Amino acid sequence: MTVLADPALAADARRERRFFLSLSLPALFIVGLAAILPILWIIRQSFLTTAGEYTVGNYEKVLSSGLTWSALVTTLELSLATLAICILLGTPLALALASARPRVANLLMAFVMLPLWTSILVRTYGWLVLLRRDGLINSALTGSGLTAEPLPLVYNFTGTLIGMVHYMLPLFLLPVYAAMRDIDANLVRASASMGATLGQTIRTVILPLSAGGIFSGSIIVFIYTIGFFITPAVLGGGKVNPLSTRIERTLSTFQDWGSASVLGILLLILMALVGMMFLAARRLIAGHKVDTAHA
Protein backbone atom coordinates (compact mmCIF):
# COMPACT_ATOMS: atom_id res chain seq x y z
CA MET A 1 0.00 0.00 0.00
CA THR A 2 1.42 3.35 -0.99
CA VAL A 3 1.72 6.01 1.68
CA LEU A 4 -0.29 9.04 0.72
CA ALA A 5 1.20 12.27 1.97
CA ASP A 6 -1.98 14.29 1.66
CA PRO A 7 -4.30 13.56 4.64
CA ALA A 8 -7.37 14.24 2.47
CA LEU A 9 -6.24 11.63 -0.06
CA ALA A 10 -5.45 9.17 2.73
CA ALA A 11 -8.91 9.67 4.20
CA ASP A 12 -10.40 9.06 0.75
CA ALA A 13 -8.41 5.86 0.39
CA ARG A 14 -9.59 4.71 3.84
CA ARG A 15 -13.20 5.41 2.96
CA GLU A 16 -12.81 3.46 -0.27
CA ARG A 17 -11.29 0.45 1.55
CA ARG A 18 -14.14 0.52 4.09
CA PHE A 19 -16.67 0.59 1.29
CA PHE A 20 -15.16 -2.42 -0.47
CA LEU A 21 -14.97 -4.31 2.82
CA SER A 22 -18.62 -3.54 3.47
CA LEU A 23 -19.49 -5.28 0.18
CA SER A 24 -18.50 -8.58 1.79
CA LEU A 25 -20.99 -8.17 4.68
CA PRO A 26 -23.98 -10.02 3.16
CA ALA A 27 -21.78 -13.02 2.34
CA LEU A 28 -20.17 -12.93 5.79
CA PHE A 29 -23.64 -12.82 7.34
CA ILE A 30 -24.79 -15.93 5.46
CA VAL A 31 -21.57 -17.82 6.21
CA GLY A 32 -21.93 -16.92 9.88
CA LEU A 33 -25.54 -18.01 9.93
CA ALA A 34 -25.21 -21.21 7.91
CA ALA A 35 -21.78 -22.44 8.98
CA ILE A 36 -20.61 -20.97 12.25
CA LEU A 37 -23.90 -21.26 14.14
CA PRO A 38 -24.55 -24.94 13.31
CA ILE A 39 -20.98 -25.79 14.26
CA LEU A 40 -21.42 -24.11 17.63
CA TRP A 41 -24.69 -25.99 18.01
CA ILE A 42 -22.98 -29.31 17.23
CA ILE A 43 -20.26 -28.59 19.78
CA ARG A 44 -22.92 -27.94 22.39
CA GLN A 45 -24.83 -31.06 21.37
CA SER A 46 -21.72 -33.21 21.76
CA PHE A 47 -21.62 -32.45 25.49
CA LEU A 48 -25.26 -33.34 26.15
CA THR A 49 -26.94 -36.64 27.01
CA THR A 50 -30.17 -37.61 25.25
CA ALA A 51 -31.95 -36.23 28.32
CA GLY A 52 -30.22 -32.89 27.84
CA GLU A 53 -27.74 -33.02 30.72
CA TYR A 54 -24.09 -32.06 30.52
CA THR A 55 -21.69 -35.01 29.97
CA VAL A 56 -18.35 -36.03 28.46
CA GLY A 57 -19.70 -39.55 28.04
CA ASN A 58 -20.28 -39.06 24.31
CA TYR A 59 -16.55 -38.47 23.81
CA GLU A 60 -15.60 -41.47 25.94
CA LYS A 61 -18.00 -43.69 24.01
CA VAL A 62 -16.96 -42.57 20.54
CA LEU A 63 -13.22 -42.40 21.11
CA SER A 64 -13.06 -45.82 22.77
CA SER A 65 -15.01 -47.48 19.96
CA GLY A 66 -13.01 -49.48 17.43
CA LEU A 67 -15.60 -48.54 14.76
CA THR A 68 -14.57 -44.89 15.06
CA TRP A 69 -10.93 -45.61 14.44
CA SER A 70 -11.59 -47.97 11.53
CA ALA A 71 -13.85 -45.25 10.06
CA LEU A 72 -11.01 -42.77 10.43
CA VAL A 73 -8.61 -45.11 8.65
CA THR A 74 -11.15 -45.75 5.86
CA THR A 75 -11.68 -42.00 5.48
CA LEU A 76 -7.97 -41.35 5.08
CA GLU A 77 -7.46 -44.36 2.77
CA LEU A 78 -10.32 -43.31 0.52
CA SER A 79 -9.19 -39.66 0.45
CA LEU A 80 -5.56 -40.45 -0.26
CA ALA A 81 -6.38 -43.03 -2.94
CA THR A 82 -8.85 -40.66 -4.62
CA LEU A 83 -6.30 -37.84 -4.53
CA ALA A 84 -3.50 -40.03 -5.86
CA ILE A 85 -5.58 -41.23 -8.81
CA CYS A 86 -6.84 -37.70 -9.52
CA ILE A 87 -3.25 -36.44 -9.67
CA LEU A 88 -2.14 -39.32 -11.88
CA LEU A 89 -5.09 -38.99 -14.29
CA GLY A 90 -5.78 -35.27 -14.00
CA THR A 91 -2.32 -33.81 -14.50
CA PRO A 92 -1.70 -35.37 -17.94
CA LEU A 93 -5.30 -34.57 -18.90
CA ALA A 94 -4.84 -30.92 -17.91
CA LEU A 95 -1.62 -30.82 -19.91
CA ALA A 96 -3.41 -32.24 -22.96
CA LEU A 97 -6.23 -29.71 -22.58
CA ALA A 98 -3.86 -26.80 -22.11
CA SER A 99 -1.83 -27.67 -25.19
CA ALA A 100 -4.80 -28.51 -27.44
CA ARG A 101 -6.11 -26.03 -29.97
CA PRO A 102 -8.89 -23.87 -28.47
CA ARG A 103 -11.74 -25.64 -30.29
CA VAL A 104 -10.55 -29.10 -29.33
CA ALA A 105 -9.88 -27.92 -25.77
CA ASN A 106 -13.41 -26.54 -25.45
CA LEU A 107 -14.92 -29.78 -26.68
CA LEU A 108 -12.83 -31.88 -24.29
CA MET A 109 -13.65 -29.46 -21.48
CA ALA A 110 -17.37 -29.97 -22.12
CA PHE A 111 -16.89 -33.72 -21.66
CA VAL A 112 -15.01 -33.09 -18.43
CA MET A 113 -17.65 -30.71 -17.10
CA LEU A 114 -20.66 -32.82 -18.09
CA PRO A 115 -20.49 -34.98 -14.92
CA LEU A 116 -20.37 -31.81 -12.81
CA TRP A 117 -23.71 -30.73 -14.24
CA THR A 118 -25.35 -34.09 -13.57
CA SER A 119 -26.94 -34.91 -10.23
CA ILE A 120 -24.58 -36.83 -7.96
CA LEU A 121 -27.32 -39.36 -7.21
CA VAL A 122 -27.93 -40.07 -10.90
CA ARG A 123 -24.23 -40.55 -11.47
CA THR A 124 -23.74 -42.83 -8.51
CA TYR A 125 -26.62 -45.09 -9.51
CA GLY A 126 -25.29 -44.93 -13.06
CA TRP A 127 -22.08 -46.52 -11.84
CA LEU A 128 -24.14 -49.16 -10.10
CA VAL A 129 -25.70 -50.09 -13.46
CA LEU A 130 -22.26 -50.35 -15.01
CA LEU A 131 -20.36 -52.07 -12.23
CA ARG A 132 -22.63 -54.57 -10.46
CA ARG A 133 -22.37 -58.34 -10.93
CA ASP A 134 -24.89 -58.47 -13.78
CA GLY A 135 -24.00 -54.92 -14.91
CA LEU A 136 -22.82 -53.82 -18.34
CA ILE A 137 -19.09 -54.24 -17.70
CA ASN A 138 -19.32 -57.67 -16.12
CA SER A 139 -21.75 -58.92 -18.79
CA ALA A 140 -19.32 -57.81 -21.44
CA LEU A 141 -16.37 -59.42 -19.66
CA THR A 142 -18.03 -62.77 -19.03
CA GLY A 143 -19.92 -62.73 -22.36
CA SER A 144 -16.69 -62.29 -24.31
CA GLY A 145 -14.98 -64.93 -22.20
CA LEU A 146 -12.32 -62.56 -20.89
CA THR A 147 -13.18 -63.54 -17.32
CA ALA A 148 -14.96 -66.70 -16.15
CA GLU A 149 -16.51 -65.06 -13.10
CA PRO A 150 -17.88 -61.52 -12.81
CA LEU A 151 -15.37 -59.15 -11.16
CA PRO A 152 -16.28 -57.65 -7.78
CA LEU A 153 -16.40 -54.06 -8.99
CA VAL A 154 -18.97 -52.57 -6.69
CA TYR A 155 -20.20 -52.72 -3.07
CA ASN A 156 -16.54 -52.56 -2.03
CA PHE A 157 -13.57 -50.16 -1.86
CA THR A 158 -12.87 -50.41 -5.61
CA GLY A 159 -16.37 -49.34 -6.56
CA THR A 160 -16.34 -46.49 -4.06
CA LEU A 161 -12.99 -45.33 -5.35
CA ILE A 162 -14.20 -45.38 -8.98
CA GLY A 163 -17.22 -43.27 -8.04
CA MET A 164 -15.14 -40.85 -5.98
CA VAL A 165 -12.55 -40.32 -8.71
CA HIS A 166 -15.31 -39.76 -11.24
CA TYR A 167 -16.76 -37.02 -9.07
CA MET A 168 -13.49 -35.39 -8.01
CA LEU A 169 -11.54 -35.40 -11.28
CA PRO A 170 -13.17 -32.26 -12.76
CA LEU A 171 -12.65 -30.41 -9.48
CA PHE A 172 -8.97 -31.30 -9.60
CA LEU A 173 -8.67 -30.59 -13.29
CA LEU A 174 -9.99 -27.03 -13.31
CA PRO A 175 -7.29 -25.31 -11.20
CA VAL A 176 -4.51 -27.38 -12.79
CA TYR A 177 -5.76 -26.59 -16.30
CA ALA A 178 -6.02 -22.89 -15.43
CA ALA A 179 -2.44 -22.86 -14.11
CA MET A 180 -1.08 -24.67 -17.16
CA ARG A 181 -2.96 -22.50 -19.63
CA ASP A 182 -1.44 -19.41 -18.01
CA ILE A 183 2.11 -20.58 -18.72
CA ASP A 184 3.65 -18.40 -21.44
CA ALA A 185 3.98 -20.51 -24.59
CA ASN A 186 7.35 -18.86 -25.21
CA LEU A 187 8.73 -20.50 -22.05
CA VAL A 188 8.04 -23.88 -23.59
CA ARG A 189 9.57 -22.74 -26.87
CA ALA A 190 12.60 -21.30 -25.09
CA SER A 191 13.13 -24.57 -23.28
CA ALA A 192 12.95 -26.52 -26.54
CA SER A 193 15.29 -24.09 -28.30
CA MET A 194 17.91 -24.72 -25.63
CA GLY A 195 17.76 -28.44 -26.30
CA ALA A 196 15.08 -29.78 -23.95
CA THR A 197 12.98 -32.77 -25.03
CA LEU A 198 9.26 -32.56 -24.38
CA GLY A 199 9.67 -34.69 -21.25
CA GLN A 200 12.39 -32.42 -19.92
CA THR A 201 10.29 -29.34 -20.63
CA ILE A 202 7.34 -30.84 -18.76
CA ARG A 203 9.54 -31.74 -15.79
CA THR A 204 11.58 -28.55 -15.53
CA VAL A 205 9.18 -25.89 -16.74
CA ILE A 206 5.53 -26.92 -16.94
CA LEU A 207 5.15 -28.91 -13.72
CA PRO A 208 7.02 -26.44 -11.47
CA LEU A 209 5.00 -23.56 -12.91
CA SER A 210 1.68 -25.35 -12.42
CA ALA A 211 2.54 -26.58 -8.90
CA GLY A 212 0.21 -23.94 -7.43
CA GLY A 213 -2.72 -25.30 -9.43
CA ILE A 214 -1.91 -28.91 -8.56
CA PHE A 215 -1.80 -27.86 -4.93
CA SER A 216 -5.16 -26.09 -5.03
CA GLY A 217 -6.72 -29.04 -6.85
CA SER A 218 -5.31 -31.43 -4.26
CA ILE A 219 -6.73 -29.45 -1.34
CA ILE A 220 -10.15 -29.33 -2.97
CA VAL A 221 -10.19 -33.07 -3.70
CA PHE A 222 -8.88 -34.12 -0.32
CA ILE A 223 -11.15 -31.92 1.78
CA TYR A 224 -14.18 -32.83 -0.34
CA THR A 225 -13.50 -36.57 -0.15
CA ILE A 226 -12.98 -36.58 3.62
CA GLY A 227 -16.60 -35.67 4.25
CA PHE A 228 -18.20 -37.33 1.21
CA PHE A 229 -21.30 -39.40 1.93
CA ILE A 230 -23.41 -40.49 -1.05
CA THR A 231 -20.78 -42.38 -3.03
CA PRO A 232 -19.46 -44.54 -0.15
CA ALA A 233 -23.04 -45.11 1.00
CA VAL A 234 -24.32 -46.32 -2.38
CA LEU A 235 -21.25 -47.89 -4.00
CA GLY A 236 -19.68 -49.14 -0.75
CA GLY A 237 -22.57 -51.49 -0.05
CA GLY A 238 -22.09 -51.18 3.70
CA LYS A 239 -18.54 -52.45 3.49
CA VAL A 240 -16.87 -49.07 3.08
CA ASN A 241 -17.58 -46.98 6.15
CA PRO A 242 -15.78 -43.65 6.41
CA LEU A 243 -16.71 -41.13 9.12
CA SER A 244 -19.53 -39.69 7.01
CA THR A 245 -21.47 -42.96 6.84
CA ARG A 246 -20.79 -43.63 10.52
CA ILE A 247 -22.38 -40.30 11.39
CA GLU A 248 -25.44 -41.14 9.30
CA ARG A 249 -25.69 -44.64 10.84
CA THR A 250 -25.36 -43.22 14.37
CA LEU A 251 -28.22 -40.84 13.70
CA SER A 252 -30.60 -43.01 11.68
CA THR A 253 -30.13 -46.25 13.59
CA PHE A 254 -29.46 -45.08 17.13
CA GLN A 255 -30.82 -41.50 17.10
CA ASP A 256 -27.69 -40.71 19.12
CA TRP A 257 -27.22 -36.98 18.49
CA GLY A 258 -24.46 -36.68 21.06
CA SER A 259 -22.21 -39.35 19.52
CA ALA A 260 -22.98 -38.16 15.98
CA SER A 261 -21.92 -34.66 17.02
CA VAL A 262 -18.64 -35.99 18.40
CA LEU A 263 -17.99 -37.78 15.09
CA GLY A 264 -18.84 -34.57 13.26
CA ILE A 265 -16.34 -32.65 15.36
CA LEU A 266 -13.75 -35.34 14.65
CA LEU A 267 -14.36 -34.81 10.92
CA LEU A 268 -14.04 -31.05 11.33
CA ILE A 269 -10.74 -31.42 13.17
CA LEU A 270 -9.47 -33.79 10.49
CA MET A 271 -10.34 -31.28 7.76
CA ALA A 272 -8.71 -28.44 9.65
CA LEU A 273 -5.55 -30.48 10.21
CA VAL A 274 -5.33 -31.54 6.57
CA GLY A 275 -6.02 -28.00 5.41
CA MET A 276 -3.30 -26.63 7.66
CA MET A 277 -0.86 -29.30 6.49
CA PHE A 278 -1.49 -28.36 2.86
CA LEU A 279 -1.06 -24.67 3.56
CA ALA A 280 2.14 -25.25 5.51
CA ALA A 281 3.52 -27.44 2.74
CA ARG A 282 2.63 -24.82 0.16
CA ARG A 283 4.41 -22.10 2.12
CA LEU A 284 7.43 -24.40 2.44
CA ILE A 285 7.54 -24.97 -1.32
CA ALA A 286 7.01 -21.30 -2.15
CA GLY A 287 9.73 -20.27 0.28
CA HIS A 288 12.18 -22.78 -1.10
CA LYS A 289 14.11 -20.96 -3.79
CA VAL A 290 14.73 -23.12 -6.80
CA ASP A 291 18.37 -22.54 -7.54
CA THR A 292 19.21 -25.40 -9.81
CA ALA A 293 17.62 -26.70 -12.96
CA HIS A 294 17.15 -30.42 -12.48
CA ALA A 295 16.86 -31.59 -16.02
Add this chain to the structure above:
Amino acid sequence: MKSLPITIDGVRKTYGSYVALDDVSIDIQAGEFLTLLGPSGSGKTTLLMALAGFVRLDRGKLLLGDRDITRLTPNKRDIGIVFQNYALFPHMSVLANVEYPLVLRKTPKAEARQRALDTLARVKLEGLAERNIAALSGGQRQRVALARAIVFEPRVMLMDEPLSALDKNLRETMQYEIRRLHDDLGITTIYVTHDQREALIMSDRIAVMNSGRIQQIDTPQRIYDRPSTRFVAEFMGEANIVAPGSVRKIDGADASREALMIRAESFHLDATLAGRDGMVLEGMLRAKTFRGENWLLTLALDGGQEVLVCIPSALAGGCAELAAGQRVTAYAPATKVHAIPGAAA
Protein backbone atom coordinates in the same frame (compact mmCIF):
# COMPACT_ATOMS: atom_id res chain seq x y z
CA MET B 1 33.48 -20.65 -31.68
CA LYS B 2 32.88 -21.63 -35.26
CA SER B 3 29.83 -19.98 -36.76
CA LEU B 4 27.87 -21.31 -39.70
CA PRO B 5 26.27 -19.82 -42.79
CA ILE B 6 22.50 -20.11 -43.17
CA THR B 7 20.68 -20.79 -46.40
CA ILE B 8 17.01 -19.99 -46.69
CA ASP B 9 15.87 -21.47 -49.97
CA GLY B 10 12.47 -20.76 -51.49
CA VAL B 11 10.42 -21.03 -48.31
CA ARG B 12 6.68 -20.58 -48.30
CA LYS B 13 4.17 -20.59 -45.47
CA THR B 14 0.43 -20.07 -45.70
CA TYR B 15 -2.26 -19.91 -43.03
CA GLY B 16 -5.44 -20.73 -44.90
CA SER B 17 -5.57 -18.23 -47.73
CA TYR B 18 -3.13 -15.88 -45.98
CA VAL B 19 0.39 -16.06 -47.36
CA ALA B 20 2.81 -15.37 -44.51
CA LEU B 21 5.98 -16.21 -46.43
CA ASP B 22 6.03 -16.09 -50.19
CA ASP B 23 9.05 -17.74 -51.82
CA VAL B 24 11.69 -16.24 -49.55
CA SER B 25 15.37 -16.97 -50.22
CA ILE B 26 18.32 -15.49 -48.33
CA ASP B 27 21.96 -16.55 -48.09
CA ILE B 28 23.47 -15.48 -44.80
CA GLN B 29 27.24 -15.69 -44.41
CA ALA B 30 28.97 -17.23 -41.42
CA GLY B 31 29.35 -14.57 -38.73
CA GLU B 32 27.07 -12.10 -40.46
CA PHE B 33 24.59 -9.85 -38.61
CA LEU B 34 21.48 -9.83 -40.76
CA THR B 35 18.33 -7.93 -39.83
CA LEU B 36 14.85 -8.82 -41.02
CA LEU B 37 13.08 -5.48 -41.15
CA GLY B 38 9.47 -4.84 -41.93
CA PRO B 39 6.10 -3.67 -40.60
CA SER B 40 3.98 -6.04 -38.51
CA GLY B 41 2.49 -8.79 -40.65
CA SER B 42 5.39 -8.66 -43.09
CA GLY B 43 6.44 -12.22 -42.28
CA LYS B 44 9.70 -11.45 -40.48
CA THR B 45 8.77 -13.18 -37.23
CA THR B 46 7.25 -16.13 -39.10
CA LEU B 47 10.56 -16.58 -40.91
CA LEU B 48 12.49 -16.39 -37.62
CA MET B 49 10.17 -18.93 -35.97
CA ALA B 50 10.56 -21.21 -38.99
CA LEU B 51 14.34 -21.08 -38.51
CA ALA B 52 13.86 -21.87 -34.83
CA GLY B 53 11.63 -24.83 -35.75
CA PHE B 54 8.33 -23.58 -34.33
CA VAL B 55 6.69 -22.96 -37.69
CA ARG B 56 6.38 -25.79 -40.18
CA LEU B 57 7.04 -24.63 -43.72
CA ASP B 58 4.85 -25.59 -46.68
CA ARG B 59 7.77 -25.49 -49.10
CA GLY B 60 11.45 -24.67 -49.27
CA LYS B 61 14.60 -25.61 -47.43
CA LEU B 62 16.58 -24.32 -44.47
CA LEU B 63 20.29 -25.15 -44.24
CA LEU B 64 22.64 -24.56 -41.33
CA GLY B 65 26.05 -24.89 -42.92
CA ASP B 66 25.38 -27.91 -45.13
CA ARG B 67 22.99 -29.56 -42.66
CA ASP B 68 19.34 -29.56 -43.73
CA ILE B 69 17.31 -28.50 -40.68
CA THR B 70 13.95 -28.04 -42.44
CA ARG B 71 12.33 -31.00 -40.68
CA LEU B 72 14.45 -31.01 -37.53
CA THR B 73 12.71 -30.52 -34.15
CA PRO B 74 13.59 -27.26 -32.35
CA ASN B 75 15.59 -28.96 -29.58
CA LYS B 76 18.02 -30.49 -32.08
CA ARG B 77 18.83 -27.31 -34.01
CA ASP B 78 21.41 -25.84 -31.63
CA ILE B 79 20.22 -22.29 -32.18
CA GLY B 80 20.26 -19.61 -29.49
CA ILE B 81 17.06 -17.58 -29.35
CA VAL B 82 16.24 -14.32 -27.60
CA PHE B 83 12.47 -13.95 -27.42
CA GLN B 84 10.56 -10.70 -27.57
CA ASN B 85 9.32 -11.03 -23.97
CA TYR B 86 12.62 -12.68 -22.92
CA ALA B 87 10.85 -15.94 -21.88
CA LEU B 88 12.96 -16.31 -18.74
CA PHE B 89 11.92 -19.08 -16.34
CA PRO B 90 10.28 -17.26 -13.44
CA HIS B 91 10.76 -20.19 -11.05
CA MET B 92 14.54 -20.23 -11.44
CA SER B 93 17.25 -17.84 -10.32
CA VAL B 94 19.31 -15.87 -12.85
CA LEU B 95 22.09 -18.45 -12.58
CA ALA B 96 19.72 -21.40 -13.01
CA ASN B 97 18.26 -19.78 -16.12
CA VAL B 98 21.70 -19.40 -17.68
CA GLU B 99 22.83 -22.87 -16.56
CA TYR B 100 19.69 -24.45 -18.00
CA PRO B 101 20.94 -25.21 -21.53
CA LEU B 102 24.20 -26.56 -20.09
CA VAL B 103 22.40 -28.83 -17.61
CA LEU B 104 20.34 -30.17 -20.53
CA ARG B 105 23.61 -30.97 -22.29
CA LYS B 106 24.86 -32.90 -19.26
CA THR B 107 27.74 -30.49 -18.71
CA PRO B 108 29.52 -31.32 -15.42
CA LYS B 109 28.08 -29.25 -12.60
CA ALA B 110 31.17 -27.20 -11.76
CA GLU B 111 31.88 -26.44 -15.40
CA ALA B 112 28.27 -25.44 -16.06
CA ARG B 113 28.35 -23.05 -13.11
CA GLN B 114 31.65 -21.52 -14.21
CA ARG B 115 30.52 -21.04 -17.79
CA ALA B 116 27.22 -19.52 -16.66
CA LEU B 117 29.05 -17.10 -14.36
CA ASP B 118 31.52 -16.19 -17.12
CA THR B 119 28.66 -15.52 -19.52
CA LEU B 120 26.84 -13.41 -16.93
CA ALA B 121 30.02 -11.37 -16.53
CA ARG B 122 30.18 -10.96 -20.30
CA VAL B 123 26.73 -9.34 -20.31
CA LYS B 124 27.66 -7.26 -17.23
CA LEU B 125 25.48 -9.07 -14.73
CA GLU B 126 28.16 -10.26 -12.32
CA GLY B 127 26.80 -10.23 -8.79
CA LEU B 128 23.19 -10.84 -9.82
CA ALA B 129 23.48 -14.62 -10.26
CA GLU B 130 21.39 -15.49 -7.20
CA ARG B 131 18.61 -13.01 -7.93
CA ASN B 132 15.06 -13.98 -8.74
CA ILE B 133 13.88 -13.08 -12.21
CA ALA B 134 11.03 -11.03 -10.73
CA ALA B 135 13.59 -8.80 -8.97
CA LEU B 136 15.27 -7.72 -12.23
CA SER B 137 14.68 -4.60 -14.31
CA GLY B 138 13.74 -4.85 -17.97
CA GLY B 139 17.29 -4.18 -19.10
CA GLN B 140 18.70 -6.80 -16.74
CA ARG B 141 16.19 -9.38 -17.97
CA GLN B 142 17.25 -8.61 -21.50
CA ARG B 143 20.86 -9.36 -20.52
CA VAL B 144 19.90 -12.64 -18.82
CA ALA B 145 18.05 -13.65 -21.99
CA LEU B 146 21.17 -12.84 -24.01
CA ALA B 147 23.43 -14.78 -21.64
CA ARG B 148 21.12 -17.80 -21.77
CA ALA B 149 21.07 -17.73 -25.57
CA ILE B 150 24.87 -17.68 -25.95
CA VAL B 151 26.06 -19.74 -22.97
CA PHE B 152 25.86 -23.04 -24.86
CA GLU B 153 27.84 -21.60 -27.76
CA PRO B 154 25.24 -22.08 -30.48
CA ARG B 155 26.36 -21.65 -34.09
CA VAL B 156 23.51 -19.28 -34.84
CA MET B 157 21.55 -16.75 -32.82
CA LEU B 158 18.02 -15.54 -33.54
CA MET B 159 16.60 -12.42 -31.91
CA ASP B 160 12.92 -11.49 -32.11
CA GLU B 161 12.53 -7.74 -31.44
CA PRO B 162 14.53 -8.13 -28.24
CA LEU B 163 14.63 -4.41 -27.45
CA SER B 164 11.04 -3.41 -28.15
CA ALA B 165 10.06 -3.40 -24.46
CA LEU B 166 12.91 -1.13 -23.33
CA ASP B 167 12.83 2.65 -23.10
CA LYS B 168 14.66 4.69 -25.73
CA ASN B 169 17.97 5.34 -23.95
CA LEU B 170 18.39 1.78 -22.75
CA ARG B 171 17.47 0.54 -26.21
CA GLU B 172 20.28 2.54 -27.78
CA THR B 173 22.81 1.27 -25.24
CA MET B 174 21.69 -2.32 -25.83
CA GLN B 175 21.92 -1.91 -29.62
CA TYR B 176 25.64 -1.22 -29.34
CA GLU B 177 26.15 -3.93 -26.73
CA ILE B 178 24.40 -6.62 -28.73
CA ARG B 179 26.44 -5.65 -31.78
CA ARG B 180 29.66 -5.72 -29.73
CA LEU B 181 28.74 -9.13 -28.34
CA HIS B 182 28.12 -10.35 -31.87
CA ASP B 183 31.51 -9.06 -33.01
CA ASP B 184 33.28 -10.68 -30.03
CA LEU B 185 31.62 -14.05 -30.56
CA GLY B 186 31.47 -13.92 -34.35
CA ILE B 187 28.17 -15.76 -34.18
CA THR B 188 25.84 -15.69 -37.19
CA THR B 189 22.90 -13.58 -36.06
CA ILE B 190 19.45 -12.99 -37.51
CA TYR B 191 17.72 -10.09 -35.87
CA VAL B 192 14.08 -9.13 -36.29
CA THR B 193 12.87 -5.57 -35.81
CA HIS B 194 10.34 -3.11 -37.18
CA ASP B 195 12.56 -0.18 -36.17
CA GLN B 196 14.46 1.01 -39.26
CA ARG B 197 16.96 3.05 -37.21
CA GLU B 198 17.82 0.01 -35.12
CA ALA B 199 18.32 -2.01 -38.30
CA LEU B 200 20.59 0.65 -39.81
CA ILE B 201 22.73 0.93 -36.67
CA MET B 202 23.18 -2.78 -35.97
CA SER B 203 23.29 -4.71 -39.22
CA ASP B 204 25.85 -5.92 -41.72
CA ARG B 205 22.95 -6.38 -44.11
CA ILE B 206 19.25 -5.68 -43.93
CA ALA B 207 16.50 -7.71 -45.56
CA VAL B 208 13.42 -5.51 -45.89
CA MET B 209 10.23 -7.56 -45.91
CA ASN B 210 6.66 -6.73 -46.82
CA SER B 211 3.61 -8.99 -47.28
CA GLY B 212 5.69 -12.12 -46.90
CA ARG B 213 8.22 -11.16 -49.53
CA ILE B 214 11.79 -9.91 -49.44
CA GLN B 215 11.80 -6.43 -50.94
CA GLN B 216 15.55 -5.85 -50.87
CA ILE B 217 18.64 -7.32 -49.20
CA ASP B 218 21.57 -4.97 -48.98
CA THR B 219 23.95 -3.07 -46.74
CA PRO B 220 22.31 -0.44 -44.52
CA GLN B 221 23.74 2.38 -46.59
CA ARG B 222 22.50 1.00 -49.90
CA ILE B 223 19.10 0.18 -48.43
CA TYR B 224 18.83 3.76 -47.27
CA ASP B 225 20.32 5.58 -50.24
CA ARG B 226 19.52 3.21 -53.08
CA PRO B 227 16.19 1.55 -52.29
CA SER B 228 15.07 -0.79 -55.01
CA THR B 229 11.35 -0.35 -54.46
CA ARG B 230 9.06 2.43 -53.46
CA PHE B 231 8.11 0.50 -50.31
CA VAL B 232 11.72 0.30 -49.14
CA ALA B 233 12.26 3.98 -49.92
CA GLU B 234 9.30 5.05 -47.80
CA PHE B 235 9.80 2.52 -45.01
CA MET B 236 13.42 3.53 -44.41
CA GLY B 237 12.86 7.20 -43.71
CA GLU B 238 11.35 10.45 -44.93
CA ALA B 239 11.44 9.87 -48.64
CA ASN B 240 10.13 12.07 -51.41
CA ILE B 241 9.21 10.31 -54.59
CA VAL B 242 8.68 12.69 -57.46
CA ALA B 243 8.24 12.41 -61.21
CA PRO B 244 11.09 14.02 -63.17
CA GLY B 245 8.61 16.41 -64.77
CA SER B 246 7.56 18.00 -61.51
CA VAL B 247 10.92 19.51 -60.62
CA ARG B 248 12.23 22.78 -61.97
CA LYS B 249 15.64 21.59 -62.94
CA ILE B 250 17.42 18.29 -62.85
CA ASP B 251 20.97 17.64 -64.01
CA GLY B 252 23.33 14.78 -63.63
CA ALA B 253 20.86 12.48 -61.88
CA ASP B 254 20.38 9.10 -63.48
CA ALA B 255 17.42 7.67 -65.33
CA SER B 256 15.27 10.72 -65.64
CA ARG B 257 12.22 8.89 -66.96
CA GLU B 258 11.66 6.99 -63.73
CA ALA B 259 10.43 7.97 -60.29
CA LEU B 260 13.08 9.83 -58.34
CA MET B 261 13.67 9.42 -54.64
CA ILE B 262 15.23 12.20 -52.57
CA ARG B 263 15.50 11.89 -48.78
CA ALA B 264 14.06 14.90 -46.94
CA GLU B 265 17.44 15.62 -45.30
CA SER B 266 19.25 15.67 -48.69
CA PHE B 267 17.85 19.11 -49.41
CA HIS B 268 19.28 22.46 -48.52
CA LEU B 269 17.98 25.97 -49.08
CA ASP B 270 21.27 27.70 -49.88
CA ALA B 271 21.39 28.81 -53.52
CA THR B 272 25.10 29.67 -53.23
CA LEU B 273 25.89 26.02 -52.35
CA ALA B 274 23.93 24.59 -55.26
CA GLY B 275 26.40 23.13 -57.74
CA ARG B 276 25.80 22.78 -61.43
CA ASP B 277 24.58 19.21 -60.97
CA GLY B 278 21.55 18.40 -58.99
CA MET B 279 17.89 18.98 -58.47
CA VAL B 280 16.16 22.25 -57.91
CA LEU B 281 12.53 22.41 -56.97
CA GLU B 282 10.28 25.22 -56.01
CA GLY B 283 7.07 25.16 -54.06
CA MET B 284 4.82 26.93 -51.65
CA LEU B 285 5.52 26.43 -47.94
CA ARG B 286 2.53 24.62 -46.49
CA ALA B 287 3.78 23.79 -42.98
CA LYS B 288 6.92 23.95 -40.88
CA THR B 289 7.76 22.03 -37.73
CA PHE B 290 10.70 22.47 -35.37
CA ARG B 291 11.93 19.03 -34.26
CA GLY B 292 14.98 19.93 -32.16
CA GLU B 293 17.85 18.79 -34.33
CA ASN B 294 16.12 19.94 -37.50
CA TRP B 295 13.25 21.76 -39.16
CA LEU B 296 10.75 19.88 -41.28
CA LEU B 297 9.24 21.92 -44.09
CA THR B 298 6.34 20.75 -46.23
CA LEU B 299 6.42 22.25 -49.72
CA ALA B 300 3.60 22.00 -52.22
CA LEU B 301 4.97 21.78 -55.76
CA ASP B 302 3.11 23.48 -58.60
CA GLY B 303 1.68 20.12 -59.67
CA GLY B 304 0.15 19.81 -56.18
CA GLN B 305 2.52 17.13 -54.88
CA GLU B 306 3.90 17.64 -51.40
CA VAL B 307 7.61 17.36 -50.71
CA LEU B 308 9.24 17.06 -47.29
CA VAL B 309 12.40 19.10 -46.76
CA CYS B 310 14.43 18.58 -43.64
CA ILE B 311 17.01 21.23 -42.70
CA PRO B 312 19.46 20.72 -39.81
CA SER B 313 18.91 23.34 -37.13
CA ALA B 314 22.57 24.44 -37.37
CA LEU B 315 22.09 25.41 -41.03
CA ALA B 316 18.51 26.63 -40.74
CA GLY B 317 19.13 30.25 -39.91
CA GLY B 318 16.20 31.51 -41.93
CA CYS B 319 13.70 28.75 -41.22
CA ALA B 320 12.18 30.39 -38.16
CA GLU B 321 11.22 33.44 -40.25
CA LEU B 322 9.62 31.50 -43.10
CA ALA B 323 5.86 31.96 -43.28
CA ALA B 324 3.26 29.60 -44.67
CA GLY B 325 2.34 30.50 -48.23
CA GLN B 326 5.82 31.77 -49.04
CA ARG B 327 7.61 30.37 -52.07
CA VAL B 328 10.69 28.30 -51.20
CA THR B 329 13.38 26.87 -53.48
CA ALA B 330 15.14 23.69 -52.36
CA TYR B 331 18.30 22.15 -53.79
CA ALA B 332 19.59 18.59 -53.67
CA PRO B 333 22.95 17.30 -55.01
CA ALA B 334 22.78 14.85 -57.92
CA THR B 335 24.40 12.07 -55.86
CA LYS B 336 21.44 12.13 -53.50
CA VAL B 337 18.84 11.79 -56.23
CA HIS B 338 18.06 8.12 -56.76
CA ALA B 339 15.95 6.68 -59.55
CA ILE B 340 13.82 3.78 -58.33
CA PRO B 341 14.01 1.14 -61.03
CA GLY B 342 10.67 0.37 -62.58
CA ALA B 343 8.62 2.58 -60.27
CA ALA B 344 6.34 5.27 -61.59
CA ALA B 345 5.93 8.35 -59.47
